[in-house]
Structures are given as structure tokens and as C-alpha cells.
Amino acid sequence: MADHEVPVLIAGGSLVGLTTSLLLAARGVPHMLVEQHRGTAIHPRAASFHQGTMEVFRGVGMQEAVDAAAEREFVQNGAIIAVESLAGRELKYFYRSYNDGVERLSPTSRLFITQIGLEPLLRDRARELGADHRFATELVHFEQDDDGVTSVIRPRDRGAEQTVRSRYLVAADGAHSPVRKALGIEVNGRGVFADCVTIYFKADVRGMLGDRNLSVVYVNHPELLGFFRFSINADSGFLAVFATIGPDGSRDSNVGENISTEQCAGFVRTALGAGPEFPVEIDNVQRWGAAAGSAARFQDGRVFLVGDAAHVMPPTGGFGGNTGIADAANLAWKLAMVHSGAAGAGLLDTYDPERRPIGHLTSEQAYTRYVLRVDDSLPKNDLMDPLDDASIELGQVYRSDEQPPLEDPRNPTGRPGTRAPHLPLERDGVSISTLDLVRDDFVLLTGSEGQAWRDAAASLAASEGFPLKAHGIAATGPVVDKEDRFAKAYGIGAGGTVLVRPDRVIAWRTADPADDPRGTLEEVMTRQLFR
Structure with missing residues (x-):
């Protein structure tokens, strides 16, 4: 008999582990987090957070708190510059203003906040939502079987070893991840x-x-x-x-x-x-x-690697923490839906093929920036060409074997596998974003002539228990397309529809009406949820 039984055990309580905990807690998934250190970060470390990360925090109601904490630490929206010395010659501006050119791409902004300022916010909110955090506690050993993972944890100060039985283990235990090493997973790069x-x-x-x-x-x-x-x-x-x-x-x-x-x-x-x-x-x-590299596998059975346990990269570009938070956002909703029974376990097998190519690409982009900005004496063989920052941050494409791994978020396509484009909307007289329509469930967004799709979604949610909501977006109605851009940005007609996952990634779309919208949507949802 285990001392504790939880659906998910998280190893590591820094930035990515705490984000994973917050996202699971926000979705009502009981879990335990263990962290060997006695508290949150004592050194500033990661300080730049991209719009995709801020969209994750916005989705759990944390944007205002993070914005306010950031304002207390730094003057926001400054330049990124190269100099010979601070008092000496200016060499190059990479950004005159950190949000130049991306202001309309998201309802959020890039910002600077240290882990000292951010991690306590994540910890406290996750605990408010029911998360069980155990700092000064080590993960000593774990073994997985067909039904779950048995872990041994040990308090650093006093107390006996305890066993934790979980269905899944999330390794957010850093670049030197003991969990990754115990699984024998190599880091390539x-x-x-x-x-x-x-x-x-x-x-x-x-x-x-x-x-x-x-x-x-x-x-x-x-x-x-x-x-x-x-x-x-x-x-x-x-x-x-x-x-x-x-x-x-x-x-x-x-x-x-x-x-x-x-x-x-x-x-x-x-x-x-x-x-x-x-x-x-x-x-x-x-x-x-x-260092720059990524793990050969992000999943081993019931164990998942996130953050630095999955990929390491130099700080040039500020991609490290942001990529880890994107890992957490991809994994948390899948764990939640499998835990609730809304989805089959096969949904979790999509984590590695979606996140591992992105982890590798981003690690290589950070290395490219290190060579070009910092040390051009490093080997340049197989050096990846530098890609657009905004495309790395917001234009990642999942399941992209036959298409580019990134798209320009300034010219979104609405293709399945891409982030749902941000558009300014109005609901009940309040300005919102298309992204605000997406929370814990799949969301069906339709054009002005999509009532049949919305009726089908409501019927399936009621009769089959699909985690599905629907919204019509048009010139008039409950949700107003203020700039008349929805259909074009999402690549559909007035009678078409697009299905968006809880992590704001487009899952499926059709440009036109269907003869059997309920049957079509049922087939799509069954496939998406691996039922």
C-alpha cells in the first residue's frame, strides 16, 4: 500500500514544474509536487517571457498579477542592444522596443519578470486551487508498470521515506534530470x-x-x-x-x-x-x-519530460523557460482529459511527437543566436539559419511533416496544428480576444451561417459528454467580430467552422457547411479524444 495516491506526481518545483501544477490545479486534477529545494527561486534567472507564455497565464486568470509583478521589477518594453561596454560604444539594436511589431498578435505583451517575482505567484495560486506542494522533499526512486508509477520520496529535514502511487509522473527536474537519467534517455545536440x-x-x-x-x-x-x-x-x-x-x-x-x-x-x-x-x-x-540539446524522447510510458529535463538551450533569445511552459501547456490539458475520462490514454502519446520537434528547433535557434550574437568562434557546421522571433514564439506548427515547422503569426493560415490567431472581439459589450473563448474544453468557432454546427456541438456535449463548447463569430450577435477578419484569418467561409483545442491550437476545420454536421463533428471529436 502506498502512503499517497494521486493521479499525477510532478518532480521539480521551479518555473515549469509550478506552471504544470497550476495548469493541472486549474483543471481540477489532484496531484503532488515534490521539490528538493526549500522554496522557490532565490536567484533572478529567466526574465523574458513571450506572448505565448503570457497567453497561458491569461488562460488561468493570472495575467494581471504577472503584469503587476513585472512592473515592480523592471521598466518594461525596453531595448535589446549590443554594446562594447555600457558606458561605451553602441554596436547594434536587436529591438528598439521589446514589443515592436508584435503588438497586434496577441492580447498580451512580452515582458520581463524574474523567477523570484514569478514563481511565488504560480505556487500560491496553484495551492489556492488545491495543489499539494512538498518542498525540501526529494524523489529518491521510481518504477513504472502498466497501471502507474510508484515513487519513493524523502523529506530533507526529517521523517521517513514515503511511497507515492500515481498514474503519471511529470519530470520537471532540470537540465541534469535524475528522472531522465534513470530512464536512460540521451540528450542530443x-x-x-x-x-x-x-x-x-x-x-x-x-x-x-x-x-x-x-x-x-x-x-x-x-x-x-x-x-x-x-x-x-x-x-x-x-x-x-x-x-x-x-x-x-x-x-x-x-x-x-x-x-x-x-x-x-x-x-x-x-x-x-x-x-x-x-x-x-x-x-x-x-x-x-x-549548452544546446534536446532529449531523444520526451515520453517513456507513463513518464513525461518537460522544461530543461527535455531540452536545454543558451539564454540568447530567452527561449528556455518559455519553451518549458509551452511543454506544460501542451501536456496539462491532455492529462486532465484522460484523468476525467473524457479522452482515451492515446491522447497522451501525442505529447512527444508534438513537442519534441519544437524543442529541437528552438534549442538550435538559441544556439544560432549564441554564435551570431556572442561567440562566432564556435563551430558553424549545420548552423540553422536564424528564424523570425515572433514565428518561433507564436507560429509553431504541430504535426508538420509535410509543411514548414513554423508560420508567420502576422499572416496566420488557420491550418490545423497552428495556434488559433488572436483577433479583437466584443462579447456583451466587453472587448475580448478569440483566445479568451478557449478555456478547459474544445471550442467550436463558426462563421455567421454556422448555427447548424453550434447546434451539433450542443447536442454532442449533452448526449455524449464531449468537452465541447461553441461560439458564433459574426458582425452581429453575442460575439462580434469587430474588424471582420475572422473568416479570413481562420480560413473558413460563413458556413464553415474551426475546432480549437484547450491549448489554443487548431485541431480541425472545414470551410463550408456539412450535410450531417452532428455526424461529422462526432467523428472529429472521437478522433481528437482517442475514444
């Missing part, structure tokens, strides 16, 4: 190519910043390569150092080895462009490896 340090410091840099709003500052100095982020008051920040450069131009990527506090202060002064007497106080130094 570029490996570790730099031994880096992140230096957390206090220094008054207001005079060097001037009136510039700089969100990320890449430093390409003759003596070092790295990047800055500064606090909202410009009196502290961190410098990530990727490599140092010798007088002869040789690069040393083993920065973290035997580094001293004095060396760290010197690196900060060099990157700032400050003299040796400039006051710098070192708070902390974190050593880490810059």
Missing part, C-alpha cells in the same frame, strides 16, 4: 560549449544608462563577452559572462573555474566601462554551463 558565470552585484549605473531603457545589454568587449540586466532602480543587476578574451585575441570559455570575488568585480567594471575605483559590491556568483 551541441553539448556544453561554455563554462559561464552569472554575477549578481550592486552598483549605481544610472549615469551610464542615462535616459536609455535597456532591457537586455549584450557586451562584446575586447576583454569579455556577456550580457547585463539591471534592476528597475538601476542600482543592481547581474552580468552573465560567457567568455573572456586574452590580449592575443584567444577566447577562454571556462570562466567559472576558480573564479574569485575580485575577478567578478573586475568583470563587472570592464563590462560597464568603469574605472578600477568604481564601487561594485558582489552579492552572489552562479556557475552554469551554456
Whole structure:
């Protein structure tokens, strides 16, 4: 007999593990999360969050809280720039403003918030919704069988080992994932190519910043390569150092080895462009490896890898945490529907083929940016061409064997496997997004002549228990298409319809009416839910 029985056990309680917990809790799935550390993040770490991530938080009612917390930490919507030093020559602007060109693609914005600011929000909301979190608790061992997973957990401070019986195990236990290693899953890719340090410091840099709003500052100095982020008051920040450069131009990527506090202060002064007497106080130094790669499998039976356990990438582009949150968003609704009995277990087998190609592509894109922005001495064989940031963030295509893996979200197609395009709508006099119509269920969106489709959806939900809702979008009615763009953006006619999954991915569409809308929709839903 197990000490605890839960549908899902999550190993790892950092950014991605907490997001997985929140999404499961929001869907009413009982679960336990174990995390070996005593609490949430104590170092800022991931700070840039993309619109797709913010759409996930919006979907569980967290957007306003995250926006407010972000405003307390950083001046938002700043530039991403490369400089020789903060006080020295500007080399290149990657963004003049972080949301340039993407403002109309989403009801959310890209923003900067640290894991220190974000993780407690996720933890507290998940607990409010019933999540069982056990920090300072290790996952010691696990074994899976045909019916579930038996895990052994152990409190770090006191208490005996306990067993947890779960139907599924989600490994959100980081880049060195013990769960992944126990399963014998290899990580393929570029490996570790730099031994880096992140230096957390206090220094008054207001005079060097001037009136510039700089969100990320890449430093390409003759003596070092790295990047800055500064606090909202410009009196502290961190410098990530990727490599140092010798007088002869040789690069040393083993920065973290035997580094001293004095060396760290010197690196900060060099990157700032400050003299040796400039006051710098070192708070902390974190050593880490810059790496790029993805796991050979994201699923092994009843065990799923998410976040850094599934893929690792350098910080160039800010894709790491965002990709992990997209993993969680893909997996959580599937676990919820299988748990409730709405879907068959085969639905979970779609996680790996959907997320693994995206994890590999994004890891390679982060590596490309590292080579082009930071260290062009790295091998360029098989270097992927840099792709558009917005397409990586919002244009990912699932099940794309016969089509490009990304599409431009500025020109959406409405194809199955793509994200449902954001369009401004009005419902009961309130401005909303098409994405706000999608929550826990599948949603059928129809044109102005789609009443037969909506009737079929209501009938199937009532008689067959399909998790399905329907909305008509037209020039008049309960949901108003304010810009008359719905049919074109979703690739349907006035009598057509499109089916959207709970993770806002288009599952199926038809441009025109059907002779038997109920029968057609029943067949589609049965296939989508693996019944």
C-alpha cells in the first residue's frame, strides 16, 4: 500500500514544474509536487517571457498579477542592444522596443519578470486551487508498470521515506534530470560549449544608462563577452559572462573555474566601462554551463519530460523557460482529459511527437543566436539559419511533416496544428480576444451561417459528454467580430467552422457547411479524444 495516491506526481518545483501544477490545479486534477529545494527561486534567472507564455497565464486568470509583478521589477518594453561596454560604444539594436511589431498578435505583451517575482505567484495560486506542494522533499526512486508509477520520496529535514502511487509522473527536474537519467534517455545536440558565470552585484549605473531603457545589454568587449540586466532602480543587476578574451585575441570559455570575488568585480567594471575605483559590491556568483540539446524522447510510458529535463538551450533569445511552459501547456490539458475520462490514454502519446520537434528547433535557434550574437568562434557546421522571433514564439506548427515547422503569426493560415490567431472581439459589450473563448474544453468557432454546427456541438456535449463548447463569430450577435477578419484569418467561409483545442491550437476545420454536421463533428471529436 502506498502512503499517497494521486493521479499525477510532478518532480521539480521551479518555473515549469509550478506552471504544470497550476495548469493541472486549474483543471481540477489532484496531484503532488515534490521539490528538493526549500522554496522557490532565490536567484533572478529567466526574465523574458513571450506572448505565448503570457497567453497561458491569461488562460488561468493570472495575467494581471504577472503584469503587476513585472512592473515592480523592471521598466518594461525596453531595448535589446549590443554594446562594447555600457558606458561605451553602441554596436547594434536587436529591438528598439521589446514589443515592436508584435503588438497586434496577441492580447498580451512580452515582458520581463524574474523567477523570484514569478514563481511565488504560480505556487500560491496553484495551492489556492488545491495543489499539494512538498518542498525540501526529494524523489529518491521510481518504477513504472502498466497501471502507474510508484515513487519513493524523502523529506530533507526529517521523517521517513514515503511511497507515492500515481498514474503519471511529470519530470520537471532540470537540465541534469535524475528522472531522465534513470530512464536512460540521451540528450542530443551541441553539448556544453561554455563554462559561464552569472554575477549578481550592486552598483549605481544610472549615469551610464542615462535616459536609455535597456532591457537586455549584450557586451562584446575586447576583454569579455556577456550580457547585463539591471534592476528597475538601476542600482543592481547581474552580468552573465560567457567568455573572456586574452590580449592575443584567444577566447577562454571556462570562466567559472576558480573564479574569485575580485575577478567578478573586475568583470563587472570592464563590462560597464568603469574605472578600477568604481564601487561594485558582489552579492552572489552562479556557475552554469551554456549548452544546446534536446532529449531523444520526451515520453517513456507513463513518464513525461518537460522544461530543461527535455531540452536545454543558451539564454540568447530567452527561449528556455518559455519553451518549458509551452511543454506544460501542451501536456496539462491532455492529462486532465484522460484523468476525467473524457479522452482515451492515446491522447497522451501525442505529447512527444508534438513537442519534441519544437524543442529541437528552438534549442538550435538559441544556439544560432549564441554564435551570431556572442561567440562566432564556435563551430558553424549545420548552423540553422536564424528564424523570425515572433514565428518561433507564436507560429509553431504541430504535426508538420509535410509543411514548414513554423508560420508567420502576422499572416496566420488557420491550418490545423497552428495556434488559433488572436483577433479583437466584443462579447456583451466587453472587448475580448478569440483566445479568451478557449478555456478547459474544445471550442467550436463558426462563421455567421454556422448555427447548424453550434447546434451539433450542443447536442454532442449533452448526449455524449464531449468537452465541447461553441461560439458564433459574426458582425452581429453575442460575439462580434469587430474588424471582420475572422473568416479570413481562420480560413473558413460563413458556413464553415474551426475546432480549437484547450491549448489554443487548431485541431480541425472545414470551410463550408456539412450535410450531417452532428455526424461529422462526432467523428472529429472521437478522433481528437482517442475514444
